[in-house]
Amino acid sequence: MITSLLDTDFYKLKIAYFAWKLHCNINVTFAVQNRTKSIRLAEIIPINALRQELEEIQKLRFTREELAWISDQGFEIEFVNFLANCKLPDFKLEIDEQTSQFILEFNGNWPEVTLWEIYSLSTISELKSAYTGFSLNSILELDMIVNRAFVRLDDKLQILSNIKDLKISDFGTRRRFSFDYQESAIQFARLRLGDKFIGTSNCYFAMKYNLKPIGTTGHELAMVYAALADNDTDLKNSQYEVYKNWSEVNEASIFLPDTFGSTQFLKNAPEYMLDWAGVRVDSKDIYNGRLEIIDWYIKNHRDPRFKNVIFADGLDVNLGINSNGEDIISFNEYNNYLKTPLQNMSFGWGTNLTNGFKGLYNGLFDPISLVCKVKEVNEKAAVKMSDNYQKMYSSDPKELDRYVRVFGIEGMENNQTNV
Amino acid sequence: MITSLLDTDFYKLKIAYFAWKLHCNINVTFAVQNRTKSIRLAEIIPINALRQELEEIQKLRFTREELAWISDQGFEIEFVNFLANCKLPDFKLEIDEQTSQFILEFNGNWPEVTLWEIYSLSTISELKSAYTGFSLNSILELDMIVNRAFVRLDDKLQILSNIKDLKISDFGTRRRFSFDYQESAIQFARLRLGDKFIGTSNCYFAMKYNLKPIGTTGHELAMVYAALADNDTDLKNSQYEVYKNWSEVNEASIFLPDTFGSTQFLKNAPEYMLDWAGVRVDSKDIYNGRLEIIDWYIKNHRDPRFKNVIFADGLDVNLGINSNGEDIISFNEYNNYLKTPLQNMSFGWGTNLTNGFKGLYNGLFDPISLVCKVKEVNEKAAVKMSDNYQKMYSSDPKELDRYVRVFGIEGMENNQTNV
Numbered sequence: 072m073i074t075s076l077l078d079t080d081f082y083k084l085k086i087a088y089f090a091w092k093l094h095c096n097i098n099v100t101f102a103v104q105n106r107t108k109s110i111r112l113a114e115i116i117p118i119n120a121l122r123q124e125l126e127e128i129q130k131l132r133f134t135r136e137e138l139a140w141i142s143d144q145g146f147e148i149e150f151v152n153f154l155a156n157c158k159l160p161d162f163k164l165e166i167d168e169q170t171s172q173f174i175l176e177f178n179g180n181w182p183e184v185t186l187w188e189i190y191s192l193s194t195i196s197e198l199k200s201a202y203t204g205f206s207l208n209s210i211l212e213l214d215m216i217v218n219r220a221f222v223r224l225d226d227k228l229q230i231l232s233n234i235k236d237l238k239i240s241d242f243g244t245r246r247r248f249s250f251d252y253q254e255s256a257i258q259f260a261r262l263r264l265g266d267k268f269i270g271t272s273n274c275y276f277a278m279k280y281n282l283k284p285i286g287t288t289g290h291e292l293a294m295v296y297a298a299l300a301d302n303d304t305d306l307k308n309s310q311y312e313v314y315k316n317w318s319e320v321n322e323a324s325i326f327l328p329d330t331f332g333s334t335q336f337l338k339n340a341p342e343y344m345l346d347w348a349g350v351r352v353d354s355k356d357i358y359n360g361r362l363e364i365i366d367w368y369i370k371n372h373r374d375p376r377f378k379n380v381i382f383a384d385g386l387d388v389n390l391g392i393n394s395n396g397e398d399i400i401s402f403n404e405y406n407n408y409l410k411t412p413l414q415n416m417s418f419g420w421g422t423n424l425t426n427g428f429k430g431l432y433n434g435l436f437d438p439i440s441l442v443c444k445v446k447e448v449n450e451k452a453a454v455k456m457s458d459n460y461q462k463m464y465s466s467d468p469k470e471l472d473r474y475v476r477v478f479g480i481e482g483m484e485n486n487q488t489n490v
Numbered sequence: 491m492i493t494s495l496l497d498t499d500f501y502k503l504k505i506a507y508f509a510w511k512l513h514c515n516i517n518v519t520f521a522v523q524n525r526t527k528s529i530r531l532a533e534i535i536p537i538n539a540l541r542q543e544l545e546e547i548q549k550l551r552f553t554r555e556e557l558a559w560i561s562d563q564g565f566e567i568e569f570v571n572f573l574a575n576c577k578l579p580d581f582k583l584e585i586d587e588q589t590s591q592f593i594l595e596f597n598g599n600w601p602e603v604t605l606w607e608i609y610s611l612s613t614i615s616e617l618k619s620a621y622t623g624f625s626l627n628s629i630l631e632l633d634m635i636v637n638r639a640f641v642r643l644d645d646k647l648q649i650l651s652n653i654k655d656l657k658i659s660d661f662g663t664r665r666r667f668s669f670d671y672q673e674s675a676i677q678f679a680r681l682r683l684g685d686k687f688i689g690t691s692n693c694y695f696a697m698k699y700n701l702k703p704i705g706t707t708g709h710e711l712a713m714v715y716a717a718l719a720d721n722d723t724d725l726k727n728s729q730y731e732v733y734k735n736w737s738e739v740n741e742a743s744i745f746l747p748d749t750f751g752s753t754q755f756l757k758n759a760p761e762y763m764l765d766w767a768g769v770r771v772d773s774k775d776i777y778n779g780r781l782e783i784i785d786w787y788i789k790n791h792r793d794p795r796f797k798n799v800i801f802a803d804g805l806d807v808n809l810g811i812n813s814n815g816e817d818i819i820s821f822n823e824y825n826n827y828l829k830t831p832l833q834n835m836s837f838g839w840g841t842n843l844t845n846g847f848k849g850l851y852n853g854l855f856d857p858i859s860l861v862c863k864v865k866e867v868n869e870k871a872a873v874k875m876s877d878n879y880q881k882m883y884s885s886d887p888k889e890l891d892r893y894v895r896v897f898g899i900e901g902m903e904n905n906q907t908n909v
Contacts, residue, residue, distance in 0.1 A: 211681050214674075215644050218637045225634050255633075262630050 072197045072250065073128050076154075077137040078275040079189040080244055081286030084141065088150050089292070089320045091182035097295065099184050102446040103175040103191055104464070107439035111171030116198045121173065122164055124194045129159050140278045157183055159190075176446065185291065188443040192245035195441060196426065200248045203436055216436060217252070220428050224256060227388035227427070228263035234403050238417035239264065240285045241271035242383055243425030246438055253425040257282075260424065269417065285419070287351050287381065290455055291445045292317065293330035298448035303477045311341050323347045325381055329354050331456045331474060334482025337367040345371050349379030349415070355458035356484055357382045357397050358405065363482070365411055376414045383419030387427075396423060460485045491616045491669065492547050495573075496556040497694040498608040499663055500705030503560065507569050508711070508739045509600035516714065518603050521865040522594040522610055523883070526858035530590030535617045540592065541583055543613045548578050559697045576602055578609075595865065604710065607862040611664035614860060615845065619667045622855055635855065636671070639847050643675060646807035646846070647682035653822055657836035658683065659704045660690035661802055662844030665857055672844040676701075679843065688836060704838070706770050706800065709874055710864045711736065712749035717867035722896050730760050742766045744800055748773050750875045750893060753901030756786040764790050768798030768834070774877035775903055776801045776816050777824065782901070784830055795833045802838030806846075815842060879904045 090097070105112055133141070133154055142151045160179030167174050173195070177187040204213040231237060241260065247253040257276050260268045270283030277284035296309035314326055326347050328336040333355055345368070352360035361380070368375035385396035399418055406412050423429075428436035444464060445453040452467030454474045460483060465471040509516070524531055552560070552573055561570045579598030586593050592614070596606040623632040650656060660679065666672040676695050679687045689702030696703035715728035733745055745766050747755040752774055764787070771779035780799070787794035804815035818837055825831050842848075847855035863883060864872040871886030873893045879902060884890040 209681050211674075211677050215640065215678065218640045218644075221634065221637045222641045225637075255630075258630050259634065262628050 072124055072194055073131070073190050074250075075137065075275050076128075076131045076133045076186075076190075077140070077278060078193070078244070078250070078273065079186065080242075080272040081144075081274050081277070081284035082272065082289055083186055083189055083286075084144070084146070084154075084274065085286050085321050086185050086289055086291065087154070087182045088146055089317055090180075090185060091150055091153055092320050093316060094181055094295070097181045097299070098179065098449050099181045099295065099445055100176055100178045100447040101184050101187055101443050102177075102466070103173060103195065103441065103443045105172050105439060105441050106461075107441075108170065108172070110199075110437075110439050112195065112199065112439075113166040113171040113173055115202050116173075116195065117202070118164065118166055118173070120202075121175075121195065121198060124198065125162055125164070125191065128190050128194070129161075137275075137278070140274070144284065153182070157186075159187060160184055162187070162191075181295065189245055192441055192443050193247055193250075196246055196438070197249050199439070200426075200436065206435075207432075212432070216428065216431050217248075219431055220248070220252075221255070221259070223390065224424070224427050225259060225263070226390055227423070228259060230388050230390075230400060232263050232265075232267065234267070234400065236414070237264065237267040237403070238269045238415075239267060239399075239420050240269050240283075240417065241273065241276070241424055242285070242419035242421040243423075244273045246422040246441070247425035248428060248436075248438075256425050272419070287325035288314075288317065288327050290327060290330045290457070293327075294445045294453045294455055295448050297331070297474070298445070298451045298453045303473075306474070306477050307339075310336060311339075311344065314344065314347075315341075318343070318347070325349050325351050325379060327351050327353055329458045331454075331478040332480065332483055333360065333363060333458050335478050337363065338481075340367075342371075345373050349381065351381040351383055351419075353384050353457070354462050354486075355482070356486060357384070357386075357402055359482075359484070360458070361402075361406065361413065361416075365413070369411075376411060378413070378415060380413050380416045381419055382416065383421065385422070386418055386420050387423040456480075456483075458483055461487070491543055491613055492550070492609050493669075494556065494694050495547075495550045495552045495605075495609075496559070496697060497612070497663070497669070497692065498605065499661075499691040500563075500693050500696065500703035501691065501708055502605055502608055502705075503563070503565070503573075503693065504705050504740050505604050505708055505710065506573070506601045507565055508736055509604060510569055510572055511739050512735060513600055513714070516600045516718070517598070517868050518600045518714065518864055519595055519597045519866040520603050520606055520862050521596075521885070522592065522614065522860065522862045524591050524858060524860050525880075526860075527589065527591070529618075529856075529858050531614065531618065531858075532585045532590040532592055534621050535592075535614065536621070537583065537585055537592070539621075540594075540614065540617060543617065544581055544583065544610065547609050547613070548580075556694075556697070559693070563703065572601070576605075578606060579603055581606070581610075600714065608664055611860055611862050612666055612669075615665055615857070616668050618858070619845075619855065625854075626851075631851070635847065635850050636667075638850055639667070639671075640674065640678070642809065643843070643846050644678060644682070645809055646842070647678060649807050649809075649819060651682050651684075651686065653686070653819065655833070656683070656686040656822070657688045657834075658686060658818075658839055659688050659702075659836065660692065660695070660843055661704075661838035661840040662842075663692045665841040665860070666844035667847060667855075667857075675844050691838070706744035707733075707736065707746050709746060709749045709876070712746075713864045713872045713874055714867050716750070716893070717864075717870045717872045722892075725893070725896050726758075729755060730758075730763065733763065733766075734760075737762075737766075744768050744770050744798060746770050746772055748877045750873075750897040751899065751902055752779070752782060752877050754897050756782065757900075759786075764792050768800065770800040770802055770838075772803050772876070773881050773905075774901075775905060776803070776805075776821055778901075778903070779877070780821075780825065780832065780835075784832070788830075795830060797832070797834060799832050799835045800838055801835065802840065804841070805837055805839050806842040875899075875902075877902055880906070 163176045165174040177184045270285040292313045293310045296313040300306040300309045365375045387396040389398040422438050426438045452470045454465040582595045584593040596603045689704040711732045712729045715732040719725040719728045784794045806815035808817040841857050845857045871889045873884040
């Protein structure tokens with residue numbers, strides 16, 4: 072299913088670059104986790120089909136054209152050489168018989184293991200679509216379901232096209248229905264939105280369609296640094312330390328404040344974070360998240376209006392049925408209505424762009440919330456708290472307890488996880 | 491666009507058989523006519539593109555497999571041999587500069603010329619789709635329009651699937667959006683309707699999908715006989731004479747009463763017409779047509795309930811928007827509600843099955859009412875009256891006047907022509 076190593080998100084290259092440059096000997100374990108436990112993936116996808124796909128990915132190498140494109144994005148040539156010779160580490164793949172979920176883990180050096188995230192997620196997402204499709208009594212049925220998804224997408228895109236100054240990009244590689252569907256979705260988005268469609272997180276499609284590759288940072292940055300912290304003081308500081316280092320390797324563009332809770336992050340953030348180009352609001356309700364960011368900038372005597380604030384969690388356009396997430400239209404109107412409208416905000420549209428199948432065929436194709444997270448760093452359990460209790464994660468409950476104690480839970484929410 | 495001579499309606503083979511058997515030296519001219527005059531076809535379709543398609547059709551021959559299928563339908567072997575060697579006559583193709591319509595005529599012996607009808611109609615219909623598609627600024631736009639048409643079709647099919655004892659077939663070859671679209675429409679109809687989808691008029695798809703080929707008769711039968719009548723008495727009688735002869739060549743299945751008006755036809759019909767399997771209600775409002783047929787059978791002491799009455803003009807399923815014709819659902823409910831429900835009626839679904847694009851993209855793809863009719867028989871003008879003033883047709887106004895005088899206009903209606 073994956074036929075190119077460039078078929079990944081741009082932020083993965085940036086993280087791999089960061090890790091290669093500064094931390095190439097850190098050992099990490101990434102683990103795939105299906106948050107939608109009611110979908111017993113191992114009963115849908117044959118384990119051998121998944122294994123075979125993953126093995127095929129290991130055989131892939133970046134092509135010369137792809138390496139040239141990567142080089143054009145400003146990465147140094149030694150890193151491009153590293154990618155040219157890089158081999159994805161082996162994986163552990165088993166079935167948890169109790170839950171019928173896959174146990175899928177990748178262990179190795181950070182720069183290589185980190186690349187597995189998107190390949191593994193999109194592979195599982197596509198296999199789920201394909202095997203669910205095989206279960207239908209006719210291939211025609213699947214054709215019609217896809218037709219319906221496209222029409223629904225087009226309805227949403229036509230509504231979005233009416234928003235003045237919209238900036239939206241594709242963030243849906245990891246959750247896509249299929250490679251082909253994502254490609255069509257990108258094409259339709261360009262057709263309907265023109266310049267309002269500002270790019271894609273997917274490097275392959277960015278290259279193919281001469282789009283801007285959009286990539287920010289990832290929670291794994293703070294998670295890795297935190298896991299390596301020797302004591303609680305270092306732990307608390309690690310979330311800033313990582314961005315300081317990042318800005319020396321990549322540019323100081325968009326940071327994620329929510330790895331251990333946005334409220335504590337912003338409250339104690341060092342001055343230099345205010346100079347980053349902007350922030351991504353990820354796991355917090357977007358209305359609350361917007362307010363918190365604006366308040367933070369204003370309290371610190373910065374004008375929030377021109378900061379690049381990216382909203383990227385579970386966004387949708389509400390068509391009145393099977394709505395699945397925050398309505399971009401309402402949020403945009405709300406933003407414009409207030410006295411401090413964000414004038415440089417943008418939206419990273421994921422699942423509902425590349426896998427907007429929710430509710431079709433009685434929900435058989437409903438997307439799931441699948442993630443691939445750092446589980447261990449140099450054999451120490453990693454932790455993610457986020458702004459949403461539902462997304463808290465650690466393989467070691469004691470470590471999670473410690474993080475909660477260190478970072479506190481101010482501003483945390485209990486939101487249904489939008490897929 | 492046409493790649494098989496079997497890609498025609500079954501009734502054309504039956505008429506060719508009838509003409510070959512009894513009237514192989516009658517010279518006829520068929521002419522294509524666009525009733526939707528607002529669509530200036532020659533400004534959409536390049537004349538050379540049309541000419542080339544028609545020339546390609548002339549090069550086609552029935553394959554052995556196709557001839558075997560025709561033979562299996564009960565035609566005698568000499569007729570199959572005739573078809574194997576038959577070459578479609580040349581055509582006259584010009585543009586009427588005033589109206590920007592094509593002048594397209596076929597002249598020759600009846601058995602051969604009659605075959606041109608469906609090939610020419612579906613070719614023009616498909617060329618119109620294709621060239622209208624080329625006018626869009628993106629091929630993606632066309633993809634989405636087709637997606638929308640399919641979803642709309644599926645919505646209609648799902649509604650139809652709820653009708654108990656529904657019998658419906660594809661009558662849409664001549665008006666199809668494209669060959670591929672018709673094929674998909676047939677496949678979806680089979681998927682959603684199962685045994686309720688009783689067949690197709692299209693021989694090619696009947697063979698390919700092992701469906702029953704559905705064919706009745708055509709107006710040209712009575713039109714040819716009428717044109718050959720020596721005087722008014724013979725003229726009036728010719729409409730019955732042709733069916734008497736038909737029933738000696740093909741079976742006495744479904745007749746069309748409306749060539750010169752159904753009311754006069756039924757009123758004066760000889761006893762043997764009552765023994766035909768049934769009637770097709772074509773140009774009359776289906777509610778009135780149904781009533782008239784039932785009355786006729788009852789007056790003549792026949793039970794109409796088990797007669798095979800086929801409704802086939804401008805049918806649709808009303809989705810509340812862009813409805814285009816008589817709603818099958820309402821009509822079916824009405825029929826069941828009355829004290830004499832037709833229990834063996836069926837529907838021939840044409841344009842809205844194979845070209846249900848009305849209203850999409852601001853109506854750019856709205857289907858048109860295109861026909862290919864007998865214009866002359868042995869150099870005498872042919873006439874069609876039908877039950878609808880809007881469908882009256884003759885190349886010679888004096889002849890039309892004479893027919894109106896001979897047959898009268900009782901029961902005629904002035905209906906908008908449903909495409």
